[in-house]
Amino acid sequence: MNLSLQGIYDPALVALIAAVALGCSGIPGLILQKTGIGQIIAAVTSILAGLAGVTAALQMLFSNTTTTYQLQWNLPFGSCELVIDPFSAFFLLPVFLVSAAASLFAVGYWPAAEHRTTERGLTFFSGLLASSMAILLTARNGVFFIMVWEVMALSAYFLLVTEHEREEVRRAGIVYLIATHIGTAALFVFFSLLAAETGSFTLPAAGSLSALSPSAAIMALAAFIGFGAKAGIMPFHVWLPSAHANAPSHVSAVMSGVMLKMGLYGIFRTLTFFHDPPLLWGAILTVCGITSALLGITFAVAQRDMKRLLACSSIENIGIITTGLGVSMLGLSSHNTTLMYLGMTGALLHILNHSLFKPLLFLGSGVIIHATGTREMNLMGGLGKGMPRVAAFFFIGTVAICGIPPLNGFVSEFLLYLGFFRQIKEVSLVSLVLLAPLLALVGGLAVVAFTKLYSSVFLGTPRIPSTAHPHEAGMTMLVPMAVFAMLCLLIGVVPQQALRLVSPAIEAIYPEMISTDVSAEFGAILWRLSQASLLLLSAVVVAALLWKWRMGKNLVSITSTWGCGYQRRTSRMQYNGSSFSELAVSVFNGIMRQRVERPDLDGLFPVRSRCIDAPTETLLERLIAPLFNGAGILFVFLHRLQHGLMQVYMLYIFATLFILMLWAN
Amino acid sequence: MFSLADQLLVLVLLINFISLGTSRLIFSIRAVAVQGVILGILPGLMHPFSWHLVGITIVIIAVKGFVIPMLLSRAVRSAEIKREFEPFLGYVPTLLLGAIFAALSFGFAGKLPMLPEHQYYMFVPASIATLMTGFLVLTTRRKAISQVIGYLVMENGIFIFGLLLADAMPIMVEAGALLDLLVGTFVMGIVMNQISREFSSLDTSLLTSLKEE
Numbered sequence: 001m002n003l004s005l006q007g008i009y010d011p012a013l014v015a016l017i018a019a020v021a022l023g024c025s026g027i028p029g030l031i032l033q034k035t036g037i038g039q040i041i042a043a044v045t046s047i048l049a050g051l052a053g054v055t056a057a058l059q060m061l062f063s064n065t066t067t068t069y070q071l072q073w074n075l076p077f078g079s080c081e082l083v084i085d086p087f088s089a090f091f092l093l094p095v096f097l098v099s100a101a102a103s104l105f106a107v108g109y110w111p112a113a114e115h116r117t118t119e120r121g122l123t124f125f126s127g128l129l130a131s132s133m134a135i136l137l138t139a140r141n142g143v144f145f146i147m148v149w150e151v152m153a154l155s156a157y158f159l160l161v162t163e164h165e166r167e168e169v170r171r172a173g174i175v176y177l178i179a180t181h182i183g184t185a186a187l188f189v190f191f192s193l194l195a196a197e198t199g200s201f202t203l204p205a206a207g208s209l210s211a212l213s214p215s216a217a218i219m220a221l222a223a224f225i226g227f228g229a230k231a232g233i234m235p236f237h238v239w240l241p242s243a244h245a246n247a248p249s250h251v252s253a254v255m256s257g258v259m260l261k262m263g264l265y266g267i268f269r270t271l272t273f274f275h276d277p278p279l280l281w282g283a284i285l286t287v288c289g290i291t292s293a294l295l296g297i298t299f300a301v302a303q304r305d306m307k308r309l310l311a312c313s314s315i316e317n318i319g320i321i322t323t324g325l326g327v328s329m330l331g332l333s334s335h336n337t338t339l340m341y342l343g344m345t346g347a348l349l350h351i352l353n354h355s356l357f358k359p360l361l362f363l364g365s366g367v368i369i370h371a372t373g374t375r376e377m378n379l380m381g382g383l384g385k386g387m388p389r390v391a392a393f394f395f396i397g398t399v400a401i402c403g404i405p406p407l408n409g410f411v412s413e414f415l416l417y418l419g420f421f422r423q424i425k426e427v428s429l430v431s432l433v434l435l436a437p438l439l440a441l442v443g444g445l446a447v448v449a450f451t452k453l454y455s456s457v458f459l460g461t462p463r464i465p466s467t468a469h470p471h472e473a474g475m476t477m478l479v480p481m482a483v484f485a486m487l488c489l490l491i492g493v494v495p496q497q498a499l500r501l502v503s504p505a506i507e508a509i510y511p512e513m514i515s516t517d518v519s520a521e522f523g524a525i526l527w528r529l530s531q532a533s534l535l536l537l538s539a540v541v542v543a544a545l546l547w548k549w550r551m552g553k554n555l556v557s558i559t560s561t562w563g564c565g566y567q568r569r570t571s572r573m574q575y576n577g578s579s580f581s582e583l584a585v586s587v588f589n590g591i592m593r594q595r596v597e598r599p600d601l602d603g604l605f606p607v608r609s610r611c612i613d614a615p616t617e618t619l620l621e622r623l624i625a626p627l628f629n630g631a632g633i634l635f636v637f638l639h640r641l642q643h644g645l646m647q648v649y650m651l652y653i654f655a656t657l658f659i660l661m662l663w664a665n
Numbered sequence: 666m667f668s669l670a671d672q673l674l675v676l677v678l679l680i681n682f683i684s685l686g687t688s689r690l691i692f693s694i695r696a697v698a699v700q701g702v703i704l705g706i707l708p709g710l711m712h713p714f715s716w717h718l719v720g721i722t723i724v725i726i727a728v729k730g731f732v733i734p735m736l737l738s739r740a741v742r743s744a745e746i747k748r749e750f751e752p753f754l755g756y757v758p759t760l761l762l763g764a765i766f767a768a769l770s771f772g773f774a775g776k777l778p779m780l781p782e783h784q785y786y787m788f789v790p791a792s793i794a795t796l797m798t799g800f801l802v803l804t805t806r807r808k809a810i811s812q813v814i815g816y817l818v819m820e821n822g823i824f825i826f827g828l829l830l831a832d833a834m835p836i837m838v839e840a841g842a843l844l845d846l847l848v849g850t851f852v853m854g855i856v857m858n859q860i861s862r863e864f865s866s867l868d869t870s871l872l873t874s875l876k877e878e
Contacts, residue, residue, distance in 0.1 A: 644873035646812065647753060650803040657800075661773055661793075 011056035012067035012084040015092060016138065018053035021045055022099060023131025026124030035119070036112040042123045043103045043476075046130070050100025053092060053134065060089040064504045069138075077143040078200045088137040090348065090505035091265050094355035095137070098257045099130030101359065101480035102250040108476035109366050110248055118162050122248065129155040129254060133262055142191035142201040149187065149262075153180040153230075156259055159251040160243055172242035175620070178628075179239035183229030183263075190222035190270075204273045206509055211274035211281070220281060223270040231263025233322055234292040237315045238620040241299070244311030245375065249366025252307060253359035256314045261351055264321060271329065272509045279333045285326030290438050292319025295591060297445040301452070302585045302615040304578060305375045306365050309453055310358070313401060316442060317354045321347045323439070324416055327432065331419075332510070334428050341518050342419030344510065348502045350412035353400070353491060357409060360397040360484035364390060367477050368457060371470035377456045377577040384458035386470035391458045393481040398450040400488045403443050406533030408491035411498065413439065414529065415522070448584050456577035463571050493533050496526040578613045591618065670710045673703050674791040677825070678767065681798040684818055685763045686756055688748045690810055694737045697817050701729025704824055711828060733817065733850050740854060741810055744861055754805040766797040788829050795822030807868050809857040816849050 025045035029038020060067070064086055071080040084092075103126060112119040132152040139145040157180070161173040191201070193215055198204050210216060229236040240260075244252045267285075271277065296315030303309040328343030330336075365375075367390050372380055384391040400407035420436040423429055472478075491498045499522070507514045566573065595616055599609035643649075680703075683696040705726035712718055741747070752759070770793035777789060799819025803812060860868070 645870055647804045647806075647870070650800060650815075654800040654804060664773075 010065075010067055011059040011063075012065075012069070014056040015053050015060070015084060015089070015134070016069070016082065018049040018056065018096065019131050019134035019138075021049040022053075022096075022127050022134065025049070025103070025127040026120075027127075029120050029123045035116055039107055039112045039119055039123050042127060043107050046103035046127065047100045050096040053096030057089040057092040057096065058501075060084060061086050061501055061504045064507070066508070071144070073144075075143070077141060078202055079141070080144045081140040081202060082135075082138040083140045084138050086504040086508040087268070087506075090352075090501065091137050091261060092134060093501070094258050094261060094352065095130060095134045098254055098355055098359050099126070099133075101363070101483060102126065102254045105250045105253075105363050105366065105477055105480045106248075108474045109250055109363075109370055122159060122162050122251075125155040125158045126251065126254070129159060129259070133258060136262060137265060140203045142195055142203060145203070146184070146187060146191060150184060152259065152262065153184065156180075156251075156255060160247045160255075162248055162251070163246070166246075168242075169246045172239075172246040176239045176243040179229055179236070183226045183236070186222045186226035186229070187266075190219055190226055193219045193222065194273075203269075206272040207275035209274050211277045216274060220270065220274070223266065224284075227263040227266030227270070228288075229263070231260050231267065231322075232292075232315050232318050233263075233288050234295055234315065234319070235619060237292065237296070238617065238624055240315060241303075241308050241311040241617065244314065244362075245305055245307040249307070249362050249369060252311070253362035253366075256311065256362060257355040257359035260314060260318055261355060264318065264325075264351060267322075268325065268509070271325075277329055277333055279330065282326050282329030282331075282333055285329055286323055286432075286435070287326070289319045289322030289324070289326050290435060290442075292316065293323060293442045294319070294438060294445075297442050297449060298585075298588045298591060299615065300449040301445055301581045301588075303449075304377055304613075304615070306368065306377050306380075306453060306457065307362070307375050309377075309449060310361050310365060313446065313449060314354075314358060316446065317350065317358065317401070320413065320416070320439070320442070321350045321354070323347075323435065324350060324412075324419075327416070327419055327435070328513075330429055330432070332513075336426065336429070337513070337515055337518055338422055339419055339426075339429070339432075340510070340513050341506075341515075341522070342415050342422070344506050344513055345499065345502050345522070346412050346415035346419065348505055349415065349495075349498060350409075352498065352501065353408040353412050353488075356484050356487050356491070357397045357400040357407075360393065360481055360488065361401065363477065363481050363484070364394040364397060367473040367481075368470075370473070370477075377453065379464050380457045380462070381460040381571065381574065381576075382458070382462040383470050387472045389478055390473055390481070393478075393485045394458065395454060396485040396488055398454050400492070402446045402450050404447075405529075406489075406492045406536045408488045408495075408498070411492060411495040411526070411529070413443065418522075418525070445584065448581060452577045452580045456575075456580065460574045461571045463574070463576070489537075493537060494530050495533075496523055496530055499523060499526055582613070585613075585615075670707055671787050673707060673710075674787045674825070677703055677791055677821070678794055681767075681795055681818065682760060682763060684814060685798060685801060686760045688752075688756060690741050690747060690749060690808070690814075691738060693811075693814055694734050694741070697814055697821075698730050698734035700818070700821055701734070702726050704821055705729060707825070707828060729817075729821070736850060736854065737810060737813060740857055744810070744857070746808065746810070749806055749808050749811050752806050752811075759801055759805050763798055763801055766801070767794040770794040770797060788825055792822050792825035795819070795825060798822070807870055809853060809860055809868075813850060813853040813857075816853070820849075 022045070025042040026038070028041045032038050066083065066085040069082040071082055073080050103123075106123070106126065110119060110122060115122075129152060132148050132155060136145065136148045136152060139148055157173060157177055160176055161169055163169045164173070194204070195201050197209060197215060197219070211220075225236065229239075232240040244256055247255060271281070293316045296312050296317075296319055300309045300312035300316060303312060324343045324347030326343070328340045328347060331338070331340030331343055367387070368380070368383060369375055371383070371387065374380070396407065400409040403409040403413040416439060417436055420432055420439070423432040473481075499519075503514060503519060595612070595614040597610070597612040599606075599611060601609075641652075677700055680696050680700045684693050687693050687696070705722050708718060708725075709722050754762075767790075771790040774789040774793060779789065796819055799815050799817075799822055802815030802818060806812065806815065
């Protein structure tokens with residue numbers, strides 16, 4: 001395969017080379033005999049590729065260029081174009097950034113010396129996953145897209161089942177594999193229909209298809225199912241919590257921070273093919289989005305497993321992004337420039353933001369698991385004293401994900417709120433105003449979920465002895481977290497600069513969305529927001545300094561945190577995660593269906609008893625698992641075809657071939 | 666030159682019958698090796714001279730004619746089996762079936778829409794007949810080594826078809842096909858080893874005990 005070069009030096013080529021380098025980064029480790037070297041080579045390669053890739057993507061965004069390459073292949077599916085436009089470049093940013101950070105983190109988190117059997121595969125597939133995602137963003141041939149898509153999905157599977165000796169991990173892997181392949185099947189339908197419509201597998205140019213034909217509706221639906229299954233939009237989210245919880249933490253960071261965005265990329269890209277989308281599309285996206293956001297965060301509140309909580313919050317964030325996209329589509333259909341601008345900007349900015357704070361939190365959870373050996377929040381506590389730096393970075397992440405100023409999560413949600421409130425004055429689509437309280441509810445629940453997470457892990461006193469003496473993480477684990485934390489703060493403080501990243505991306509797909517007066521207006525608003533954030537930040541710093549100064553002067557009495565003034569307190573007196581969230585969960589019990597076992601307490605001295613609150617996967621356990629069981633019973637006759645005799649299998653192929661030949665005659 | 670190619674193809678067809686009709690494994694392997702060498706010569710007859718072609722010819726002859734047969738005969742020697750006993754279908758019926766399939770493939774090829782320059786040559790029928798022979802060997806024999814021979818014959822059939830497709834096959838395709846073959850042989854080698862270690866026999870029908878209940 002050779003790439004015909006069209007320019008002399010261009011960042012697009014650098015990005016492509018970086019993508020390929022990422023894919024090859026794990027290969028030395030497979031060959032080299034000595035353990036550990038391969039992982040370091042992979043980390044160094046990924047970091048270099050990541051730096052080069054991020055720089056190249058930024059250059060392409062700022063210079064607003066589109067570069068086209070032709071991949072010479074001998075397959076009969078038409079020409080294979082690799083195109084990097086600013087929109088792809090925007091998505092390339094998190095791919096390079098997060099995969100580089102994760103590979104550095106892996107050196108400390110999954111050291112080759114301790115994980116001899118799994119490290120090689122993990123390193124190799126991490127590189128392959130990152131590479132396939134980067135190439136996916138450039139693919140403009142339907143067949144090539146599906147090929148790369150499958151490489152991505154399967155590498156993620158192999159990463160996910162790294163600890164396959166555990167039953168739970170294997171189960172998560174199977175659920176993921178089925179979900180992703182149902183999605184791929186939908187994508188096959190989508191790309192075949194698309195090829196039938198346009199006459200070639202090359203993806204159509206923006207706005208070249210009519211959205212009103214019946215096939216367009218089927219195409220859009222297939223794409224929504226296929227890409228939505230990867231992105232984790234409700235009701236296709238069933239694989240997500242268990243997959244993210246059971247993968248190694250840096251893999252969860254990449255999966256949640258980047259891989260979900262590939263599904264969103266697909267949805268965004270598909271929508272650009274059609275001009276004048278009907279109002280219904282935007283409405284469906286908005287409704288699915290806000291439902292995902294609300295239910296996702298509700299599930300998150302109820303979780304006891306730290307990583308499951310983070311995974312559920314990914315569903316929430318994907319929901320927020322989808323809502324933004326849906327609102328933007330509604331604006332597009334009703335020719336409302338402000339609405340489509342705000343929806344799209346909010347959605348894209350939230351994609352960037354989520355790919356900064358979610359990896360930060362997942363990496364943080366990795367450090368915590370590394371230190372305590374458990375994912376159960378109710379068993380932790382008081383870790384903040386042992387690992388103050390991790391606690392600080394994690395704190396930044398939680399504030400950002402809750403959408404609290406002055407951090408980046410606030411900025412994107414702020415844009416969405418602006419969009420909703422503008423509708424009050426409009427003639428059409430006034431009901432969008434109702435989304436504002438819903439989004440506020442989501443934000444409020446997020447605060448509950450992450451207060452629970454942070455306080456039950458880092459604050460209070462240790463709940464079991466084995467988690468009592470955590471050690472601070474090494475530099476390889478702290479540096480990636482620090483980078484993400486810095487970027488979260490940076491975007492929160494200078495949001496108008498982040499807008500400069502988003503604008504070219506929008507202009508590449510919907511040039512009509514960017515008009516100078518609208519972007520100037522919101523640029524000015526964000527500038528004011530930036531000043532407010534700076535003010536807030538300095539107020540926080542001043543308050544912290546004052547507090548420290550005062551603490552230094554007075555005598556501090558040493559007692560246990562949340563000891564409630566008891567003389568002989570025990571750590572079991574503390575509020576734990578479950579008790580903290582109990583009220584919030586009980587409100588949503590209709591959806592959540594907690595499994596609760598509570599003893600009856602009577603008398604002055606009740607006997608010793610147990611109390612269990614366990615969240616359930618409602619959709620998976622009540623709907624999908626019975627469905628699959630039913631299908632299993634229905635297709636039991638297929639078992640007879642499985643003889644175990646190779647010759648008979650050959651006969652099947654032979655018979656098929658023979659019948660086809662007769663048929664052709 | 667095409668008429669010489671046709672005569673060679675007749676030879677290929679005859680070798681198909683040898684591999685269907687013999688029970689001695691070594692003889693069968695040698696026959697398939699000869700078939701491989703003939704196939705290696707064929708591209709040279711069809712296309713004008715080029716170094717690329719020479720390279721392809723050498724590689725094909727080396728792999729199909731020598732490397733794989735050598736690996737197979739070593740496997741036969743180490744497993745100490747000389748014959749294929751009790752095939753699922755006897756030798757005479759398989760031979761008859763092979764003949765019927767050969768006739769059918771000529772009939773089928775006659776109906777295919779082909780380029781005029783290929784119309785009167787035997788490439789397509791020979792290819793299909795060889796493919797069918799491969800399938801017959803695969804479905805009727807028990808021993809793992811016979812299975813590998815079946816794969817080889819089948820691949821040869823595909824190769825003959827490939828000769829028609831392009832003036833000179835793109836190197837990727839050739840490399841891919843050869844790699845497939847080699848990998849296939851390796852995998853079967855591993856399977857053979859495992860079966861013979863597990864069941865102290867090379868009978869693939871014993872693999873049914875691995876079936877999921």
